[in-house]
Amino acid sequence: MRDVTALVFLLSCAAAADGASQSPAPRPAAAAAPPIAVIPRPVKVTPRTGHFTLTARTVISTDAGTAALGRQLARYLEPATGYALAVRRGAATGSRIVLRQDATLKRLGSEGYLLEVRPGAVTVRAPAAAGLFYGIQTIRQLLPPEILREAPMRGVAWTMPAVTIEDEPRFRWRGAHLDVCRHFMPKEFVKKYIDLLALQKMNSFHWHLTDDQGWRLEIRKYPRLTSIGGWRKETLVGPYTSDSAARVFDHEAHGGFYTQEDVREIVAYARERFVNVVPEIEMPGHAQAAIAAYPWLGNAGDSLAVWTIWGVSDNILNPSDSTVRFMQDVLTEVMELFPGPYIHVGGDEAAKTQWKSTARVQERMRALGLRNEEELQSWFIRQMDSFLTAHGRRMIGWDEILEGGLAPNAAVMSWRGTSGGIAAARAGHDVVMAPGDYTYLDHYQSLDRAHEPLAIGGYLPLDTVYAYDPLPAELEPRYARHILGAQGQVWTEYIKGPKNVEYMAYPRMSALAEVLWTPLGRKDYADFRSRLTKQLARLDALDVNYRRPDPR
Numbered sequence: 001m002r003d004v005t006a007l008v009f010l011l012s013c014a015a016a017a018d019g020a021s022q023s024p025a026p027r028p029a030a031a032a033a034p035p036i037a038v039i040p041r042p043v044k045v046t047p048r049t050g051h052f053t054l055t056a057r058t059v060i061s062t063d064a065g066t067a068a069l070g071r072q073l074a075r076y077l078e079p080a081t082g083y084a085l086a087v088r089r090g091a092a093t094g095s096r097i098v099l100r101q102d103a104t105l106k107r108l109g110s111e112g113y114l115l116e117v118r119p120g121a122v123t124v125r126a127p128a129a130a131g132l133f134y135g136i137q138t139i140r141q142l143l144p145p146e147i148l149r150e151a152p153m154r155g156v157a158w159t160m161p162a163v164t165i166e167d168e169p170r171f172r173w174r175g176a177h178l179d180v181c182r183h184f185m186p187k188e189f190v191k192k193y194i195d196l197l198a199l200q201k202m203n204s205f206h207w208h209l210t211d212d213q214g215w216r217l218e219i220r221k222y223p224r225l226t227s228i229g230g231w232r233k234e235t236l237v238g239p240y241t242s243d244s245a246a247r248v249f250d251h252e253a254h255g256g257f258y259t260q261e262d263v264r265e266i267v268a269y270a271r272e273r274f275v276n277v278v279p280e281i282e283m284p285g286h287a288q289a290a291i292a293a294y295p296w297l298g299n300a301g302d303s304l305a306v307w308t309i310w311g312v313s314d315n316i317l318n319p320s321d322s323t324v325r326f327m328q329d330v331l332t333e334v335m336e337l338f339p340g341p342y343i344h345v346g347g348d349e350a351a352k353t354q355w356k357s358t359a360r361v362q363e364r365m366r367a368l369g370l371r372n373e374e375e376l377q378s379w380f381i382r383q384m385d386s387f388l389t390a391h392g393r394r395m396i397g398w399d400e401i402l403e404g405g406l407a408p409n410a411a412v413m414s415w416r417g418t419s420g421g422i423a424a425a426r427a428g429h430d431v432v433m434a435p436g437d438y439t440y441l442d443h444y445q446s447l448d449r450a451h452e453p454l455a456i457g458g459y460l461p462l463d464t465v466y467a468y469d470p471l472p473a474e475l476e477p478r479y480a481r482h483i484l485g486a487q488g489q490v491w492t493e494y495i496k497g498p499k500n501v502e503y504m505a506y507p508r509m510s511a512l513a514e515v516l517w518t519p520l521g522r523k524d525y526a527d528f529r530s531r532l533t534k535q536l537a538r539l540d541a542l543d544v545n546y547r548r549p550d551p552r
């Protein structure tokens with residue numbers, strides 16, 4: 001446990017200040033006001049008098065549309081309290097938490113909610129299920145942080161401060177990415193990662209499933225993708241060096257993959273938490289593991305191994321009809337597993353060296369009437385765009401898919417800064433912002449690198465993440481609707497397992513959650529830091545190995 005108790009008093013004052021700007025009504029004295037430390041900061045918070053106490057006799061009252069959410073709330077509350085709360089349809093009297101679908105609140109949109117905590121009852125109303133779910137997440141944050149513990153906690157008063165909260169998100173795409181290729185992450189951790197997103201009202205999980213160093217998704221038609229492509233014989237130790245003679249390896253095999261059954265389980269788990277899973281299948285670059293499994297997909301013969309170092313591999317898929325069909329077959333199984341609208345096809349860092357030097361590829365390029373390798377990449381990606389579009393899905397790719405002409409229905413994830421995203425939005429394409437300087441959570445969190453785990457480089461402190469605005473100032477307002485939102489990236493070359501992921505992702509992901517949810521005018525870093533104290537206590541309760549933030 002970290003020492004957070006000393007800051008509780010400060011937190012109470014900050015929470016009272018939060019209310020001060022909201023409520024014209026007389027309020028209790030600041031010192032007596034219980035903390036309201038919700039992250040992301042809600043749109044409107046009006047403190048009320050008193051508090052609600054959850055007891056073993058509290059009833060969760062639902063209607064037909066909210067019964068499943070009521071059971072979910074009961075499951076959330078049971079482990080720490082030990083209460084098996086009754087979930088009942090229809091009106092209830094006595095201590096109760098009421099969940100109501102309410103069409104008159106349409107103004108709050110498909111994810112907004114209205115939460116009223118009063119001494120006798122808590123009510124969440126929302127026009128749609130996602131909003132009710134987010135109201136439930138706010139309830140979890142209004143209760144003491146111990147509510148998030150898995151073991152029964154004795155002697156905790158399960159109280160919530162009385163308050164009215166009206167809330168809805170600023171952006172539709174509130175995402176987090178996780179690379180499970182460079183280092184495989186166990187299924188249970190993927191679920192924990194999703195749980196943390198949901199607690200912070202994030203709704204998109206970008207699952208980076210294939211890369212040069214490992215293919216992590218079972219494809220029934222092509223079993224070698226995982227039996228061969230899922231494993232590498234060893235891994236580079238220490239930082240990347242271009243001097244191959246200076247490289248040191250760990251001589252330990254590394255690998256793993258998710259069966260289709262695992263994937264179905266995770267997708268269902270995410271869906272229950274209103275998180276959409278976006279699978280990424282990399283092409284035509286970052287595909288060395290696939291080429292190692294099926295050498296005919298490549299250009300350079302059949303002696304390739306799954307990659308054991310980091311960087312950009314020269315190995316790239318060849319652009320033959322059979323390779324296009326292979327990848328479309330893969331996407332067919334991917335679409336069966338992932339019901340969400342978006343399928344990510346990568347597209348980044350596709351080195352063109354082999355295409356330039358391979359006569360067969362040059363012939364192919366000429367036969368297709370293409371002028372250069374960028375147009376060839378664009379052609380390859382278009383084959384996927386039209387295939388996914390024909391199956392009712394949307395293709396999304398990293399911003400390199402703009403080079404050589406953007407596929408007609410593609411959405412763009414802008415990682416090399418924001419210019420790609422801006423260009424795509426102006427051309428009428430949807431965009432998810434993922435710029436390295438603000439959202440790459442694999443970058444260092446401190447300039448004092450000697451005291452940080454080895455990372456890929458960069459410097460991205462908490463306040464810089466918090467300061468990010470996904471809506472670029474230079475984008476004309478008429479294109480703003482194309483900026484769906486943003487997401488945090490966790491590439492794992494130097495992140496060997498779950499505890500390291502948590503260290504890099506938290507608390508920066510909490511800052512990003514607020515960037516994506518909270519209206520610009522309600523963002524305030526000092527206020528965020530005061531609420532963060534409580535968020536860190538929540539992360540402690542959830543056994544998250546976050547990095548302790550530097551003093552302000």
Ligand code: ACM
Binds near residue numbers: 349398
């Ligand atoms: C990327 O970081 N190569 C998308």
